[in-house]
Structures are given as C-alpha cells and as structure tokens.
Amino acid sequence: MRSLALKFTLAFLVVSLSGIGVVAILAGRATADEFGHFIFSENREALAAQLEDYYRAYRNWDGVDAALSPGGMGGMMGNGPMHGAMMGGGFAVADASGRVVAAGVGHRLGERLSETDLAQGTPLRINEELVGTLIAGQSAFGMMSPAGTEFLARVNRALLLGVIGVGGAALILGLVLASALTRPLRELTNAARAIARGQFEQKVRVRSRDELGELAGAFNQMSADLARARDLRREMTADIAHDLRTPLSVILGHAEALRDGVLPPTPETFGLIHDETLHLNRLVEDLRTLSLAEAGELKLVRRPTAPSALLEHAVAAQTPRAQQQNVELRTEIEPGLPEVDVDPDRMAQVLNNLLDNALRHTPAGGVVSVQLSVISRQSPVASRQSHARSPDTKLTTDDWLLITVKDSGLGIASEDLPRIFDRFYRADKSRARDRSFASAQEGGSGLGLAIAKSIVEGHGGRIWAESQPGTGAQFFIELPAAKP
Incomplete structure (x- = not known):
C-alpha cells in the first residue's frame, strides 16, 4: 500500500465503520430490551385485567389455577395473555392475604409470599378493594409473538442498512478528504523534483493556514532562496572572473611588452607588475578565507x-x-x-x-x-x-x-x-x-x-x-x- 490517499481513505473508513457498527449493535440491543419490556408490561396489564374480571365474575379465586391450565380459561384464550402465562409459567397469583392461589414454575400453591415479593407485584383491585396480587417475570409470557419478532427484525435490517449507508458515505468523504490532503503533497513532490533538475523557480499554492500551508510557504521560501543563491553565484562568478582578469591582463600585457622590448625594464614597470600581483593574491586569499569559513575550518589563534x-x-x-x-x-x-x-x-x-x-x-x-x-x-x-x-x-x-x-x-x-x-x-x-x-x-x-x-x-x-x-x-x- 504505497498511496497515502488510499491509507487515509481506508483509515477513515475503518474508523467510521467501527464507530457506527458499535452504535448499531448497542442500538439493536437497547431496542430489543426496551421492546421486550414494553410487551411484558402490556401483557402483564392485560393478564391483570383478565384476573380481575375472573374475580369479579366468581367473587373468589377458586378454580383460577385450573383456568390458567391447558383446557381451562387460558386455553380458551388462544394467544391471549393468560395463554402466554400458562405457556411461560414464570408467575404466581396471590389472594388478599398473600397466599398463592395459582402458581407456575418457582412457586407452589398455598405458599405465603413475603411483603417484598408482594410489593413488586401488580395489585388486583375490584372497586378499589385489593383482592389479590399478580407476580409475573419476563418468562411469564413465554416466547415473543411473531409480530414482535418481525418488528425487531425490521429494526435490525434498518440498522444494517444505516451501517452500509454510513460506510458508503464515509468512503466517499474519505476519498474527498484524502484527495484534499494529498494534493498539496503531490504538488510539493513535483516541485521538489523540478528543483532537483535545476528548475529553481518553483512555487506551490498555499491552500490553507494549517501545517500543510506552512509547509507550502516554507517550500516557496526555500525555492526563492535557492533561485536567489543561484543568481548570486552567477554574479559572483562574473565578478571573480572580472576581478581576476583585470590584474592578470595588466601583468600579461606588461610581461609581453617587456619581452618584446616595447617597455623598458624600469623599476616603475616592475613595481606595477608587483602591485597587480599583490592585488591578485589578495583576491585569492579572500576566496580561500571565505571557503574555510563556510566549511567551518577557519582557524583562530585566540x-x-x-x-x-x-x-x-x-x-x-x-x-x-x-x-x-x-x-x-x-x-x-x-x-x-x-x-x-x-x-x-x-x-x-x-x-x-x-x-x-x-x-x-x-x-x-x-x-x-x-x-x-x-x-x-x-x-x-x-x-x-x-x-x-x-x-x-x-x-x-x-x-x-x-x-x-x-x-x-x-x-x-x-x-x-x-x-x-x-x-x-x-x-x-x-x-x-x-x-x-x-x-x-x-x-x-x-x-x-x-x-x-x-x-x-x-x-x-x-x-x-x-x-x-x-x-x-x-x-x-x-x-x-x-x-x-
């Protein structure tokens, strides 16, 4: 994987999918729990209402245990709450004194329930008179109905589609962001290669004020400095050539004139040649001193x-x-x-x-x-x-x-x-x-x-x-x- 844009895109996609995946899982579980609690509450209230109707009809709890058994009232209710209670078994019905008159798994008939158990149950009232208490747990109503199961399935499908949609959006956004982030780097790379070929007049666009913008500005400054240094060195070469050529021309001209007999070998002539030689020596010494200083090798006798x-x-x-x-x-x-x-x-x-x-x-x-x-x-x-x-x-x-x-x-x-x-x-x-x-x-x-x-x-x-x-x-x- 050599492309930085691809790395950015995949990283953005992985982070986005991980985040939305965790959210979807938590949301699915929370939805299932809340929906189950809602169904339980509805069934409990419906069962309590049917039990109250039973007591209102018979004025006692005699036979309620049989009514909740197969072939009894629960069986005749089909898929109603009392049928569910019968199927689930995790329930108990106590009379006003707290004695169990109907029981599923975990309770027995005639058992006295504690005040704590009764406080957690659903009171059964006839004309505001407490006639009994319904104790029902999550298992009291057996399996969830097909309609409820289908509802949760639809919720999970919607969450899955949301994850897929967010993943697609993250992929597109990641590509856009990666392109925006790597475009300045590509421009800098191309400009750097051009500088390596000796084309110093390179300038990249400063697109932002962040670190990439600072990098682009620093690159432009470096490019300008390199171009200026190149121009200065060209001028320096011309200056050195001029300053070296002048004394050399004087020395050469007088030497040829002396050789040809055009000028007499007078002290003045030799003095001029000597002066130009000293000047030439000073130029060379200045160049040597500067090169030593640039190399950090200028010796100081302090x-x-x-x-x-x-x-x-x-x-x-x-x-x-x-x-x-x-x-x-x-x-x-x-x-x-x-x-x-x-x-x-x-x-x-x-x-x-x-x-x-x-x-x-x-x-x-x-x-x-x-x-x-x-x-x-x-x-x-x-x-x-x-x-x-x-x-x-x-x-x-x-x-x-x-x-x-x-x-x-x-x-x-x-x-x-x-x-x-x-x-x-x-x-x-x-x-x-x-x-x-x-x-x-x-x-x-x-x-x-x-x-x-x-x-x-x-x-x-x-x-x-x-x-x-x-x-x-x-x-x-x-x-x-x-x-x-």
Whole structure:
C-alpha cells in the first residue's frame, strides 16, 4: 500500500465503520430490551385485567389455577395473555392475604409470599378493594409473538442498512478528504523534483493556514532562496572572473611588452607588475578565507587582547586614506575596557573591512567615527547603545565589548539592509565593479562583509548593521569579554 490517499481513505473508513457498527449493535440491543419490556408490561396489564374480571365474575379465586391450565380459561384464550402465562409459567397469583392461589414454575400453591415479593407485584383491585396480587417475570409470557419478532427484525435490517449507508458515505468523504490532503503533497513532490533538475523557480499554492500551508510557504521560501543563491553565484562568478582578469591582463600585457622590448625594464614597470600581483593574491586569499569559513575550518589563534590596541592599529592604517579623502576619522574609547579573547589578525581584518567600507562611502568633509564601549547583554538596549562605566567598575563574565563604526554617507537602502552580509551580495549592481573585495555595501563583489560575519561569529560574537537612507550607516560588533 504505497498511496497515502488510499491509507487515509481506508483509515477513515475503518474508523467510521467501527464507530457506527458499535452504535448499531448497542442500538439493536437497547431496542430489543426496551421492546421486550414494553410487551411484558402490556401483557402483564392485560393478564391483570383478565384476573380481575375472573374475580369479579366468581367473587373468589377458586378454580383460577385450573383456568390458567391447558383446557381451562387460558386455553380458551388462544394467544391471549393468560395463554402466554400458562405457556411461560414464570408467575404466581396471590389472594388478599398473600397466599398463592395459582402458581407456575418457582412457586407452589398455598405458599405465603413475603411483603417484598408482594410489593413488586401488580395489585388486583375490584372497586378499589385489593383482592389479590399478580407476580409475573419476563418468562411469564413465554416466547415473543411473531409480530414482535418481525418488528425487531425490521429494526435490525434498518440498522444494517444505516451501517452500509454510513460506510458508503464515509468512503466517499474519505476519498474527498484524502484527495484534499494529498494534493498539496503531490504538488510539493513535483516541485521538489523540478528543483532537483535545476528548475529553481518553483512555487506551490498555499491552500490553507494549517501545517500543510506552512509547509507550502516554507517550500516557496526555500525555492526563492535557492533561485536567489543561484543568481548570486552567477554574479559572483562574473565578478571573480572580472576581478581576476583585470590584474592578470595588466601583468600579461606588461610581461609581453617587456619581452618584446616595447617597455623598458624600469623599476616603475616592475613595481606595477608587483602591485597587480599583490592585488591578485589578495583576491585569492579572500576566496580561500571565505571557503574555510563556510566549511567551518577557519582557524583562530585566540589570545587575550586589549581592544583599544586593535582599534588604534586599524585606525592608524586608515588615517592616510582618510586624510587624502578629507574625511575626519574619530575614535571614542571608553576607559576601563576588558580584554577580549580574539585572534588579533582576524579581528584586524574585520575592523579594516568596516573602516574601508565607511571611508569608501563617506564624501569629502564627512565623518567616520569608531566607538568602543562595554555593555551588558541582559540590558534591553544592549544592542543599540553603549552604557558608560567608571574605570573602577567591577566587570563580570556577562560583559560584552561593543564596537560601533558609523559613517556620514548616503546609507543603505532598507531592502538591501537584511542581505548585506550574504555571500556575493552587492547592493548597487548598477555601479562598476570595484577592484577590492573589501566592500559588500556597494560596488564590491560581496565577500568582505560575509568574511567579517564569519570571523565575528567564530569568536562567539555577532555583527549587524543599521541605517536610514541619507543619514549614513552604522555597523555593530559584539564580542564577549575575556574571563578574568
């Protein structure tokens, strides 16, 4: 049984038939019991009426036992109650004093009945005077009449037809429900097979808000992400080819010119070839770093490091460039900062990347600021702003270092902000490709911020960005403070 629809249908059918079958059996038994009780009550009342007529006619109970015997009054009644009483035998008639004057099986003539037995019987009255008591059980009237048996048979047939009808309805409803339940699964299966063939632009219909609807929505999101990742990788391949081709073309062109004697072998020519070779080496190193980070094999040589030293080194490296661009480079370092357990070289790479991005997108006369502060991770504003601390404040293991890099450029568009740390993502695709892989905010090939994110997360921290278009961008890094 491989079809899920068939399994659903059979399960629904079995449950429905089991339920209605139990109900039908209970209903049949209850009907038979109640009908038997009804017939018994009717016969008992009729027999009591005939006994009262007998007493009214003879003014005593003499001969009543013979009247209920074959050939007597009971025999002359044919199929009447007194004939049934005679046939069943499970009865007794007592006079006003409680003495048995007629008896079937289980009683004897002349026996005195107890008050309990008399209380359970049917009183026989003439003009409101108690003249006797009829004691009759279910067996007093023998077999049920053919009409009663036929009635119960009709009831049982009706119940059986009801079970069959409900079973048919359950089968049809089960097929409908199974089809409705498995249709989204079939669509998901077909779409998944199409994705396996490389057709990522698959979208299934979200038919409901239940778990199947959530599954369809998650599948659509996965399909869109796969298609976007494919497009980004295609762009990345084109970007890498462009950035590798540029230095290689320069190197090849100058090498051929030197070989042919077109260019003299001057230090300037060799210097240009050397610079392009270094640039090419940086591209290859960035690709290697990203692949190691993706594979979880990026090695970090961690040691307790003063964060102020990291920042001062990165700022010193970017100061000449800031001066050349006429951009003010500010630093704000909170006193009493704890050490952080980091790989200094990798964190320097992250800080240089962020400062390079900030300077790249800050116009002349603008400001790039870097702040170092200590925050508590439990603070509701810990990820938004720093909290001033006095130099003698005792630090705890819950303290985190917050690094903030802010520029006064144009900022990042809101639709690009959630994805700037994605691999190979470039926010502004209309700009010419930059020759540095350090920037993913605009113009770069989209590796710099992805590498920075991997490094920061490898240290147990996190990195994120905030921006309002036209007011610049802010990048935040949280790193756990080293334990004392």
